[in-house]
Amino acid sequence: METRKPITTARLRKMKEEKSPISVVTAYDYPSAMLAEQAGVEVLLVGDSLGNVVLGYDTTVPVTLDDILHHTKAVTRAAKTSFVVADLPFATYHGSLDQTLRNAARLMQEGLAKAVKLEGGAEIAPAVQALVRAGIPVMAHLGLTPQSIHQIGGFKVQGKTNEQAKKLLDDARALEEAGAFSVVLELVTDELAREVTDAISIPTIGIGAGASCDGQVLVFHDLLGFAADTQPKRMVKEYAAVGSMIRGALQQYVQEVKSRQFPAEQHTFHRPEDVAVHLYGGGNS
Ligand code: KIV
Numbered sequence: 001m002e003t004r005k006p007i008t009t010a011r012l013r014k015m016k017e018e019k020s021p022i023s024v025v026t027a028y029d030y031p032s033a034m035l036a037e038q039a040g041v042e043v044l045l046v047g048d049s050l051g052n053v054v055l056g057y058d059t060t061v062p063v064t065l066d067d068i069l070h071h072t073k074a075v076t077r078a079a080k081t082s083f084v085v086a087d088l089p090f091a092t093y094h095g096s097l098d099q100t101l102r103n104a105a106r107l108m109q110e111g112l113a114k115a116v117k118l119e120g121g122a123e124i125a126p127a128v129q130a131l132v133r134a135g136i137p138v139m140a141h142l143g144l145t146p147q148s149i150h151q152i153g154g155f156k157v158q159g160k161t162n163e164q165a166k167k168l169l170d171d172a173r174a175l176e177e178a179g180a181f182s183v184v185l186e187l188v189t190d191e192l193a194r195e196v197t198d199a200i201s202i203p204t205i206g207i208g209a210g211a212s213c214d215g216q217v218l219v220f221h222d223l224l225g226f227a228a229d230t231q232p233k234r235m236v237k238e239y240a241a242v243g244s245m246i247r248g249a250l251q252q253y254v255q256e257v258k259s260r261q262f263p264a265e266q267h268t269f270h271r272p273e274d275v276a277v278h279l280y281g282g283g284n285s
Pocket residue numbers: 026045046047048049050087141184186207217218219
């Protein structure tokens with residue numbers, strides 16, 4: 001496999017300039033991060049979607065800083081060249097700037113993340129600015145922001161009205177101005193995503209935001225068809241059906257244990273002949 005240089009924020013910006021699309025995928029553990037790294041994914045996001053796809057919550061709201069930290073540590077152990085961004089979870093960046101800084105610092109110092117992601121528009125620009133001043137790269141997140149799901153009232157496409165579109169564009173500019181190195185656009189119209197992408201110099205990373213964004217992100221379990229019990233989402237392309245493959249393999253394992261087909265001879269260890277003789281009376285003790 002060809003070795004590549006570690007991905008940096010400067011490289012990501014250059015990719016936008018060169019119109020070279022950026023691939024981003026979420027990762028929550030060592031083996032999946034390793035596979036994504038080997039596949040050439042540029043950015044691994046330890047997203048708080050962890051709450052839905054790994055921890056079994058209905059929303060991302062219950063996810064804690066310690067949850068993200070625990071999973072970030074596993075991901076950064078595998079990511080040798082991919083750029084790891086860790087989500088600041090619900091209500092961890094809305095108190096004092098000092099507290100925000102301390103929370104983000106834990107993800108960087110203990111988790112070894114290279115950057116953090118925050119949801120919200122111009123209202124979080126002061127937090128973004130404080131983090132960037134402290135040397136912490138920030139990925140912003142606009143459009144559908146799952147941490148505010150109870151306020152938004154459901155998974156709806158954002159930016160459909162002129163008023164919504166103008167606000168989102170203003171927010172994107174404010175976040176760029178505050179120093180964010182990139183912005184995720186989730187579930188916004190294709191037209192608005194294109195306008196934002198053209199209006200700002202930092203890369204836009206889309207999810208359900210059309211093909212004009214500078215990059216795309218998908219949730220690991222969605223793109224692999226891993227969460228076999230969830231409804232398919234329109235914005236997701238499933239590149240595999242790993243969930244049903246795993247279930248099939250587990251069913252076969254259960255069946256083979258019950259029918260004593262497993263373990264077979266090749267999985268079995270035998271005692272050396274001389275020990276058997278010794279135990280059963282052929283020896284001289
Ligand atoms: O938490 C997450 O996985 C995310 C992506 C969907 C962008 O924020």
